[in-house]
Amino acid sequence: MSQINRLAEGGLINRSKRLKFSFDGKEFEGFEGDTLASALIANGVSLFGRSFKYHRPRGVLTAGSEEPNALVELRSGNRLEPNTRATTIELFDGLAANSQNRWPSLDIDVLSINSLMAPLLTAGFYYKTFMWPASFWEKIYEPAIRRAAGLGKPPEGFDPDHYEKSFAHCDVLVIGAGPAGISAALAAGRAGAQVILCDEGPRLGGRLLSDKEYINDKPALDWVRDSTLELENLANIRILRRTTVFGIYDHGVYGAIERVSDHMAIPREFSPRQRSYRIITKRAILCSGAIERTMVFGDNDRPGIMLGSAVRTYVNQYAAIPGKRGVVVTSSNDGLSTVETLKKNGVQVDAIVDTRNGDMIQHALGGKRVQAVQIIDKNGKTREVECDLVSISNGWNPSLHLTCHLGSRPVWDENKNAFLPGKLPSGLAVAGAAQGRFSLQEALYDGIRTGNEAAELAGFDPKQFETPSAEPEIFDHRPIWRIKASKGKRFVDFQHDVTDLDIELANREGFKSVEHMKRYTTLGMATDQGKTANVAGLAILGEVSNRTISEVGTTIFRPPYTPVTLGALAGHHKHHEFRPTRLTPSHKWASERGAVFVETGLWMRAQYFPKYSGENWLDAMIREVKGTREAAGVCDVSTLGKIDIQGEDAAVFLDRIYTGTFSTLPIGRVRYGLMLREDGFVFDDGTTARLGEKHFLMTTTTAGAAKVMAHLEFCHQVLWPELNIAFTSVTEQWAQYSIAGPNARAVLETLIDPNIDISNDSFSYMACKSITICGNIPARLFRISFSGELAYEIGVPNRYGDALIRALMDVGKKYGLIPYGLEALTTMRIEKGHVAGGELNGQTTPRDLGLNKMVSQKKDCIGKHLSERPALLEKNRPILVGLKSISGKSNLSAGAHFLDIGSNPSLDNDLGHMTSTTYSPTLNCWIGLGLLKNGRERLGGTIRAVDFMRKTDVLVEICDPIFVDINGERLRG
Amino acid sequence: MRIPCPFCGERDLQEYSFLGEAGLKRPDPEASDAQKQFHDYVHIRKNTAGTTSELWLHTYGCRSWIVVQRNTLTHEIFSSEFASDTLKELTK
């Protein structure tokens, strides 16, 4: 029969909407408004899972997000979500969930044998038991423990759903929509403030949904209904349901997750699964209520043992009866209202254990379900009471977690027997039970007061209105931390299977500080972060070490309040959207030609252009280098950073930035520039062209573009604000191609407009000028060469980039023009001894790179003084050399270390390392650049290049770093 | 974290890049002990636990370098102004 434990009437469920669902493959039926937990309870299910270490049967302890036991795997395939709390999963049609951490089935779990191994699994077991021998850990212990312990398994594939990130702004943020939160939102909203009201659950009301209270002598649910309506109708109030505020950050920033589609089988079209918010607010009010405490007695984890508040929630909110015969254990008046609720709904209450009268529960009996409890009365007489439900009420812990997120610690209150918020984050107020003010009247009062105050502090005029009245409540609570005399395991932290004896053991072994005890026992370190466990744990540590709770103190809560899906923090920033992708102006054309692309920073650059399908990178590179050196090649170099520098003081500024002098550079000329960091190491390099008296165009390395820009702005704004100068990044405004090779000039001459002379005499090496091409299209031409060939770089406004590459290839056909990619570009620069990323590694000075002639001795520049520190001038500092494989055929690898022949590979014998390598088609052998101690003196010698990572050990000849055209005749030709 | 920019107003932390201590004066390169002075300028920091003066770049905003007074223990921000005297003058 279905829903055997469902009451015939009542509850906030929609009985006209039946929902089918399954648990461990078994079909059930529930109603709209149910959670998975309430629907299973209504169907008589009490066993939900097996515990973390001991595989003990576990049921439901709570009815909220603090649940430590009822963790299930929700959904399947790539939407599978392990460790999901059945108490917060809203039921939907077709929901499928499975229990976890059991094998072969929930009912018969062979690994519950772990219980027999319990002595091995006590606190600190992983520090002690499996220490020796070390090799056993990886091979034997860890796999065994991993199989036996743990929670659910993650899905194997990618999550198919979308997640969003969002900002939200308001004057007043109200966290929690119970009586305090609703009142606070009403007060602030009526004053006119922009309010965001968040609640974890799908409906407003908090505890009023589960406790039959009265407000203004009417059922409290009427007040909830009327208030919800008013809040929904106020234009300045935004209600975020199913939204958990999980963290507080500096300056009024709050992190929240809205579970947009978690209550559906799959998200609606164009709708994300979850949305993460950064909420920026002037004021916030924490109205998160309190979490009831359990009691530490023998076998207190048996399914059927529940918090009193949860019992009342299942009965009143969901009309689901968690048992037929109840025992109510209480240390406050809360238990009495549980008794009333149970009796009113036909549940027999066979015993009321009010610990304030000296009665005590000793331990529970039963296995997969509680069957009886042993009770001892104030006269020491024991009796056994049969039951299938035990309700525990042992006071409340204010949900003050968020108040700790900026470093403040909670303070123990002797009267309330609870931790209360300590120093509050600026801008935050706390109302109601979260502040330890547990009565409904206090919640209503606090809500209105803090709502008004927050609105006023945010600049609004609060309206006067009366606080609704609630029935008086008597607070009389004396907590019971543990019943030491009871038999069986006494669990403190259910989710991590931590017992009171683990805490005793930790204390005995010297882990007396609360921080040490926590880590040694792992108390409070499970996914529930010990919401139902921590305070009992501290009390027990206090008891065994003769300290009060306030002397023991508490560990601190950190974000997130409840687990947050990483996907929701990443939003759309995943896979190819992880970072922006930048495409070069020739990208479309290059893709059409079948180019193979490589990511360099954010850019997609053509790595090589296979001539036929399947041509590998090495063959393609060799072909492209030869083609360029023999005829002509074209390469998209638009990715190089370009910074337009203008102003009266532009030349002076460049003199201070670069090691060389730019104030002497004539208009229409280009100069190579080296930039240092102030600590003397090389920062970036590139060419800078003088386009006018007060106008320069700087180029940077592709990777350095952004940081060079920031550096220039720093030097101007912070160091020399008196200079009259301005910079603009124009990297994306210009499409730029390098055309290199003996036929480069001929190719260009067919494109440039008539009467523009680029002959060697009128446009020599390192010249630049503005020209027009293809009939009045503006362009900039630079005679610069990275490849060592006769070469030009031509820049056109970005929008002409695609047309220009097609035009170049078209007219270049008869000159043998071919496109070349990053591989060929790199090979040619190594053949030419140009330094790049491998050499500009942040540890090299101009001298190390053989570029000391680039440093003007007539002036200061950034980094000059510190580049001349004594240690940097030492004779045996590794300096740049070229290296040639002796055999020619042996593959050289960047990162290989240099050693003398016959010396042992050790740090003392290390002579430096290889920074760049390539196969040189021009020399027909493997070559490299490297930094070698006393490199200049060793020219012509032979050393070993040893790479333990790639397992190579190659003999190399030391040579000049310029392998091709040492005198630079080609590029001047 | 929210940082006020004197040009753009209060903005989220993720728009900014941090550099370090503000108020360091680049030494006179002509000084006789210039190298020592540069060493201190580059490497020696107060590393205050408490209120500090810091340089931030409004990278994804107006690209102003700004000086922010911030308490490193509480993250409280007391003021922010342009690092550049010229910008300070211009926006008065």
Ligand SMILES: [Zn+2]
């Ligand atoms: Zn700004």
